[in-house]
Amino acid sequence: xxxxxxxxxxxxxxxxxxMGGSMLSFAQDRKMRWIERRADRNFIRQKFNKAMSQYxxxxxxxxxxxxxASLHLKIARLYFMIREYAQASEHYRExxxxxxxxxxxxxxxxxxxxxxxxxxxxxAEAICxxxxxxxxxxxxxxxxxxxxxxxxxxxxxxxxxxxxxxxSLNTEHSEFWIGNYEEQPFYAISYSKFNDPGKLFFxxxxxxxxxxxxxxxTAVCKPPKYNDYLRKIPVDLQNGPVAFSRDMSMMVTxxxxxxxxxxxVEMADKKFRPFRTKLxxxxxxxxxxxxxRYVPIFSQESxxxxxxxxxxxxxxxxxxxxxxxxxxxxxxxxxxHWDEENQIWGTPRNLGSxxxxxxxxxxxxxxxxxxxxxxxxxPGFGGYDLFSVFFDQNGVIPGIINHxxxxxxxxxxxxxxxxLDLRTAYFVSDRKMNTKDDLYYLHTMxxxxxxxxxxxxxxxxxxxxxxxxxxxxxxxxxxCSETVALKQYAPEGLLMTLYFDFDSDSLTSDAVRSLEHLAxxxxxxxxxxxxxxxxxxxxxxxxxxxxxxxRRAEQVIDFLxxxxxxxxFDIRAHGRIKLTPEEVKKELESxxxxxxxxxxKQINRLARxxxxxxxx
Numbered sequence: 200x201x202x203x204x205x206x207x208x209x210x211x212x213x214x215x216x217x218m219g220g221s222m223l224s225f226a227q228d229r230k231m232r233w234i235e236r237r238a239d240r241n242f243i244r245q246k247f248n249k250a251m252s253q254y255x256x257x258x259x260x261x262x263x264x265x266x267x268a269s270l271h272l273k274i275a276r277l278y279f280m281i282r283e284y285a286q287a288s289e290h291y292r293e294x295x296x297x298x299x300x301x302x303x304x305x306x307x308x309x310x311x312x313x314x315x316x317x318x319x320x321x322x323a324e325a326i327c328x329x330x331x332x333x334x335x336x337x338x339x340x341x342x343x344x345x346x347x348x349x350x351x352x353x354x355x356x357x358x359x360x361x362x363x364x365x366x367s368l369n370t371e372h373s374e375f376w377i378g379n380y381e382e383q384p385f386y387a388i389s390y391s392k393f394n395d396p397g398k399l400f401f402x403x404x405x406x407x408x409x410x411x412x413x414x415x416x417t418a419v420c421k422p423p424k425y426n427d428y429l430r431k432i433p434v435d436l437q438n439g440p441v442a443f444s445r446d447m448s449m450m451v452t453x454x455x456x457x458x459x460x461x462x463x464v465e466m467a468d469k470k471f472r473p474f475r476t477k478l479x480x481x482x483x484x485x486x487x488x489x490x491x492r493y494v495p496i497f498s499q500e501s502x503x504x505x506x507x508x509x510x511x512x513x514x515x516x517x518x519x520x521x522x523x524x525x526x527x528x529x530x531x532x533x534x535x536h537w538d539e540e541n542q543i544w545g546t547p548r549n550l551g552s553x554x555x556x557x558x559x560x561x562x563x564x565x566x567x568x569x570x571x572x573x574x575x576x577x578p579g580f581g582g583y584d585l586f587s588v589f590f591d592q593n594g595v596i597p598g599i600i601n602h603x604x605x606x607x608x609x610x611x612x613x614x615x616x617x618x619l620d621l622r623t624a625y626f627v628s629d630r631k632m633n634t635k636d637d638l639y640y641l642h643t644m645x646x647x648x649x650x651x652x653x654x655x656x657x658x659x660x661x662x663x664x665x666x667x668x669x670x671x672x673x674x675x676x677x678x679c680s681e682t683v684a685l686k687q688y689a690p691e692g693l694l695m696t697l698y699f700d701f702d703s704d705s706l707t708s709d710a711v712r713s714l715e716h717l718a719x720x721x722x723x724x725x726x727x728x729x730x731x732x733x734x735x736x737x738x739x740x741x742x743x744x745x746x747x748x749x750r751r752a753e754q755v756i757d758f759l760x761x762x763x764x765x766x767x768f769d770i771r772a773h774g775r776i777k778l779t780p781e782e783v784k785k786e787l788e789s790x791x792x793x794x795x796x797x798x799x800k801q802i803n804r805l806a807r808x809x810x811x812x813x814x815x
Contacts, residue, residue, distance in 0.1 A: 348581020360644035444514025528557030
């Protein structure tokens with residue numbers, strides 16, 4: 200009996216001990232959640248220093264590894280938004296090392312940007328190369344643009360005929376937009392430290408008249424003054440661009456909203472959405488000469504954002520950007536029309552797959568039948584770039600999308616243009632990192648929107664339906680629309696394979712020796728036609744690699760011609776291609792790699808090649 204009692208008492212003691220540990224763990228978990236919620240509230244109130252200290256404390260004491268990694272990712276995103284890139288990159292690293300799959304493609308791009316914004320290009324390149332060969336990244340145009348930015352950062356060449364000057368009115372704050380009020384241009388400044396990477400909204404915005412003293416030709420700039428009317432806009436609605444109809448009878452503004460009851464900074468579906476934006480409008484009441492109460496412009500999805508309003512067609516139509524359901528991915532450009540009979544705005548219509556991509560398209564402007572917009576989903580130099588396409592009353596005119604060259608576009612974010620005429624404009628860029636977003640003045644020798652030498656195209660119909668990747672060059676559509684294994688390009692008649700260095704079309708010394716030997720052999724045989732097939736690896740975008748693969752084939756042909764080979768030559772450029780898993784495995788096994796250190800450029804050397812075929 201005594202043994203039985205002792206056994207029961209021992210069981211109870213163990214149970215109480217376990218319950219105590221569980222209760223302690225529960226209490227600690229509850230405390231961490233409480234600290235995080237307090238940090239959320241402080242971040243929403245823009246008490247950033249206090250909020251980030253609380254987030255850091257929550258991460259330090261979080262014991263669950265998955266929760267800790269998720270918290271590191273959240274902190275990284277927040278640091279990125281307030282432009283503290285050193286702290287952001289450190290927390291991105293912590294999250295990636297703990298749970299690599301936790302980071303989405305946008306997270307990886309922002310991690311790379313955080314590193315390159317600090318000048319840490321070597322580490323940024325290492326992350327790029329580690330990810331570049333995975334399908335999810337090779338199909339992401341934003342990732343390809345980020346990679347392109349690293350490659351081009353120190354080799355950008357200005358296009359002749361384009362002159363750019365930074366305006367003298369710029370400050371350490373964000374000058375992010377120019378509008379028009381009664382034919383008087385005015386500009387917007389955000390005095391908040393917060394920097395929405397999507398450029399959707401800008402806290403603590405003030406609007407100032409853009410006077411002649413602000414002209415880039417003027418050495419001295421007077422302090423800016425408020426436009427008198429803009430003072431009357433409610434503060435809660437001053438969070439981005441403001442659109443006025445030409446007759447000044449209607450205004451559209453941007454409001455930031457979040458769940459005030461919950462007051463939390465959300466993390467859902469690997470997307471970070473602490474705030475959402477909505478479009479509100481007001482109609483001028485003629486008798487009182489005042490605008491009516493601001494109301495939502497149309498029914499808007501609670502979980503989506505709407506931003507960047509722009510009137511056209513004398514205020515009867517409105518362009519804007521949104522990530523509402525049913526788009527091609529990210530933020531798309533939409534148009535809505537005013538229903539005069541019912542005095543309401545109609546159902547928004549997506550502008551379509553020629554301009555919209557799986558990335559983000561923002562800040563639409565129409566001038567002289569040209570739609571000018573920004574995109575990080577079209578092929579560009581990195582971040583947002585500026586593009587134009589012809590536009591009429593029916594929408595986007597099918598054809599070519601024009602990419603503005605450097606110095607308009609850069610490896611940073613270039614995201615809004617305000618044309619003054621067909622050869623002059625203002626635009627916004629954050630290329631000068633220490634002053635955030637700045638206004639620039641552009642003068643061109645040719646009209647804005649004229650086709651450049653290398654046209655860009657939107658998504659093909661097939662890819663638009665599937666929400667898939669971009670085709671960056673119409674001529675390359677059949678060969679660049681998918682990645683293929685190298686082995687299918689080895690039919691009978693293959694004479695020689697030559698390999699090239701990374702991002703180069705120059706013949707290596709080995710290639711020169713091989714071609715000299717081939718030329719000697721060809722002179723003793725009766726060949727009538729040779730075909731050179733050029734290839735490139737997966738690093739970089741499709742358009743660039745298609746051109747690179749062709750240049751490699753041309754280099755081979757030029758060498759053989761100079762060596763006296765007199766036959767008919769045919770070129771086939773295949774652009775970037777993907778090694779099969781077996782080929783990658785073979786390359787990995789061909790050398791001894793230090794643990795965790797793999798030179799992916801070397802691994803992928805088989806893709807950088809030209810194959811020479813005998814065509815009989």
